[in-house]
Amino acid sequence: MSASEVIPYTQGLHQIQAADDTYKWNIDLAAVAALWRAGRIIRAAFLDGVRDAYATDPAPAGLLTDPGFAQGVGDAQLPWRLVMAHATRDGVPAPFAPALAHYGTVHTPRLPVRPHPGTARLLRGAHTYHRTDIFPTRWDTERSEEPKL
Known part of the structure; x- marks a missing residue:
């Protein structure tokens, strides 16, 4: 099973688990994987590993x-x-691009975000902020950036 095929299963099983948590359906995801493995459409051998993973840790x-x-x-x-x-x-065209993007999203500790409308106020000095990279802004002088030592 390729990595880009694992991700959609992960997302789908996560949706089932979230619905189970919300509606208290008491779904056994190991049994779901076993049912899919025995079915007529999916039947992927990969589902044996999914079943084993959820049997080891049900949640x-x-x-x-x-x-x-x-x-x-x-x-x-x-x-x-x-x-x-x-x-x-x-x-x-790369149909596996969304799977790679999802993997990157869940495995990257810090991600860039869309600029907030308040960013302009931050740059004009109306609010303070804390940068986490190596160049803090010097507010007490000409607002230059200098490397942390």
Whole structure:
């Protein structure tokens, strides 16, 4: 199973788990994976691993917290990103791009955010802020940036 196929299963099972938490359906995700494996449409051997992961931990934070899946997807990350870069460069549609974006979202500790409308006020000095990179702004002088030592 490729890394880009693991992510949609992870997202789908997370949705089922969220509905179960909300509506108290008492769904056994290991049984869901076993049912899908025995079905007529999906039947992916990969679902045996999903069943085992949920049997070990019935309420994980997500499928990617299982050591086996985390290692497999993590090991595939560099080639996955390289293929994505080449596809983008060459103008080739890459249907696995959303899966890679989702993986990056859940595995990146800090992500950029869309500028808040209050950003202009911050830059004019109406409010203070704390930058976490290596260049703090000097508000007491000419507002220059200098590297932290």
